[in-house]
Amino acid sequence: MKRDPTFTFLFLLFYFLNHSTGGLSLSPDGLSLLSLKSAVDDSPGAFSDWNSDDSNPCRWSGVSCMNVTGSPDPRVVGISLSGKNLRGYIPSELGNLIYLRRLNLHSNAFSGSIPAQLFNATALHGLFLYGNNLTGALPTSICNAPRLQNLDLSNNSISGSLPDEFKNCRQLQRLILADNELSGEIPAGIWAEFDNLIQLDLSSNKFSGQIPNDLGELKSLSNTLNLSFNSLSGRIPKSLGNLPVTVSFDLRSNNLSGEIPQTGSFSNQGPTAFLNNPQLCGFPLQKPCSSDSPGNSGEAEGQSETTPSGSGLKKGGLSSGVIILISLADAAGVAFVGLVIVYLYWKKKDESGGCSCTGKGKFGGGGGGGGGKFIRISICPAFGCCVRGRDSAAEDAAAEGEGGGGGGGGGESGEGELVSMDKGFSFELDELLRASAYVLGKSGLGIVYKVVLGNGIPVAVRRLGEGGEQRYKEFVAEVMAIGKVKHPNVVRLRAYYWAPDEKLLISDFVSNGNLATALRGKNGQPPSSSTLSWSTRLRIAKGTARGLAYLHECSPRKFVHGDIKPTNILLDAEFRPHISDFGLSRLVTITGNNNNNNNPSSSSSGFMGGALPYLKSAQTERPNNYRAPEARIPGNKPAQKWDVYSFGVVLLELLTGKSPDLSPTSSSAVEVPDLVRWVRKGFEEENPLSEMVDPTLLQEVQAKKEVLAVFHVALGCVEVDPEVRPRMKNVSENLDRIGT
Secondary structure, three states, rough: OOOHHHHHHHHHHHHHHOOOHHHHHHHHHHHHHHHHOOOOOOOEEEEOOOOOOOOOOOOOOOOOOOOOOOOOOEEEEEOOOOOOOOOOOOOHHHHOOOOEEEEEEEOOOEOOOOOHHHOOOOOEEEEEEOOEEEEEEEOOHHOOOOOOEEEEEEOOOOEEEHHHHHHOOOOOOOEEEOOOOEEEEEOOOHHOOOOOOEEEEOOOOOOEOOHHHHHHHHOOOOOOOEOOOEOOOOOOOOOHHHHHOEEEEOOOEEEEEEEOHHHHHHHHHHHHHHOOOOEEOOOOOOOOOOOOOOOOOHHHHHHHHHHHOOOEEEEEEOOOHHHHHHHHHHHHHHHHHHHHHHHHHHHHHHHHHHOOOOOOOOOOOOOOOOOOOOOOOOOOOOOOOOOOOHHHHHHOHHHHHOOOOOEEOOOOEEEEEEEEEOOOOOOOOOHHHHOOOEEEEEOOOOEEEEEEOOOHHHHHHEEEEOOOOOHHHHHHHHHHHHHOOOOEEEEEEEEEEEEEEEEEEEEEEEOOHHHHHHHEEEEOEEEOOOOOOHHHHHHHHHHHHHHHHHHHHOOOOOOOOOOOOOHHEEEEEOOOOEEOOOHHHHHHHHHHHOOOOOOOOOOOOOOEEEOOOOOOOOOOOOOOOOOOOOHHHHOOOHHHHHHHHHHHHHHHHHHHHHHHEOOOOOOOEEEEHHHHHHHHHHHHHHOOOOOOOOHHHHHOHHHHHHHHHHHHHHHHOOOOOOOOOOOOOHHHHHHHHOOO
16 A cells, blocks of 8 residues: 655654654654655565664665765765565655665565655666566656666656656766556657667657657667557668667567668677567668568669669560570579589499408498498497598599499498598598597587597597487587587597497587686696686687677577586687587587587586596586576577677686686686676665676776776676677677777
8 A cells, every 4th residue: 555755754753752862863864765665665674674773764674874074974875675575665865865866675665656756866876676666757857867877767657758867868878777567758859869868668668759850860779779669660670770789679569660761780680689560671680672562762763772773673574684594594404404413423433432340441242442441440449330420621533443332321331431531631440540649528419539649639539329329410400510610719520430329529629618617726726826817818808709609690500509507618728718519509509419409508618628626426407607598498499699698707716716606626726606687786786896807807907997898798688688698799899999
């Protein structure tokens, strides 16, 4: 039941008349705080130590104070009572706290309107009232607090329009009004005043009218411009293309129409940003614009400018230009079919042969010349039995000596083959099988060995399952896609071996362990404080972001990694990062070695190409706190935004030195099960940077600005809504700007 403000006054008056000594001893800030206690319905737990007999309220739970110039006593600068299930109203007396910098009352059940007098607290920096039941209009006095930087009133029932007075909030950095009942048009002509705004979220309201052109003047904006789930109409202003290229648009579920502009930052947007606008057309939507598209006047003129005279369709038939194009297409089709036939012919000849476990070469099952080399490998018990080597860079061109017998190739014959993916990285099969090997680790993603070839080059060999003999083509297709990934920050697959009872992946060996070991130490030993300086951590973050962006945007398959975490980020001798274990989930499924496939946090992570101690037994399944919230729901299809979230958690670990998933090999790591929430709370409460950053970085004072910038990038990555998270390409570009 809502309590009348008059009751607050009467309550305080009655209290002071009966406790004159105690009441007079309480500071003015304490008296203002008691108004909040009296405005809240019965909630003894939250205010159990709010004792009016105290001389000042600085020891009360949820209250923070500091010494200020000109005041003999500490003054209240922060109130944090979030998530306490408090019911009541927000008293106007809180505006008397002239030194109040942050007010956190989010995730409660406060009702009523936001009092206009609250913004008499002119020192207010952050106001977090989201997740309540607040109603009424937005106070026009909001900008009376000239230092207000963070305003989050989302997930309430606030109604009315967005007042023009907002143009006076020039220090605002984050304006989040999502999930309310706001209506009317988004004011135009005020956004050029917001020189510091980095986040604007007006989604899930009832805004109508057109998108203001001057939103394109928000030069400091980063992350996402979110106007989704409103009733906005008209064309999308081309001026939005002037926004920084790192900005992602979210214009879903409106009534926008016409062609999507193709200038500036529009080129970086995916189709998701424009979904559920039936009258929108053009790239990146799969809906071409026509001359009769709404708001698409001038389309015919555009066609006449770009179409040469006399070409295209003519009434009554095709032009000569179109006929020539069709003829060329037919010729190309015939040539392609011919190439396929030639390829199949030579593949058939290459695949003929048999297998002998005698240790001697045999070609064609009957007699015949010398083709591939067969090795009896019982001397190397790590791998299977009978194999045949082949270098795909120098295929057995001399098929002319083959006999007529023998089974087919690949999985059909029972014969194995070693295929090199890189012409510059060739070796004989017997080099691999005769070399000494030792185990680096084993898990549901296979056993991994370090093998030193005859030329002294070490490689990492992952042994997958023994099944999947009927899925040879699928296996090869997946491996070939992985093998085409060539990036300096991604572990390189060099070769593969396939046989019905043995599958091996040969990749580069990365010698300096992984990021988890570098951050947390290993075997119970703490990491060296000098190992990961800030410049090294920033270099690791940038390199990992580039590698992930490549996998997402430029790789042949546009891979989703699905399990980004420090153990999957390998480090070389110069501490350059190399992403490992991408694309393995599908291979594990094909080979049938998925006993541990449902435990992505198992010990396998990071073993592809990495030097880790041999784990003699399977580890206890642990929750993977690097995974995105939607990735933890069974049945959800992996998406690239999963990787963005996981990378954001890795960034937070680099910054704070705190692990969301305590390493089983280290007892020295500081575990914060919900690292994301811990960091968000620290920023909401404006805690000193020294309380959040890794203590080993505090000596590098010059890095403070860079550290803050990386924090902002990380917090954008770990947004709960995957659509709000930036693309890895944008994340990488943002990081590359830091420290340059």
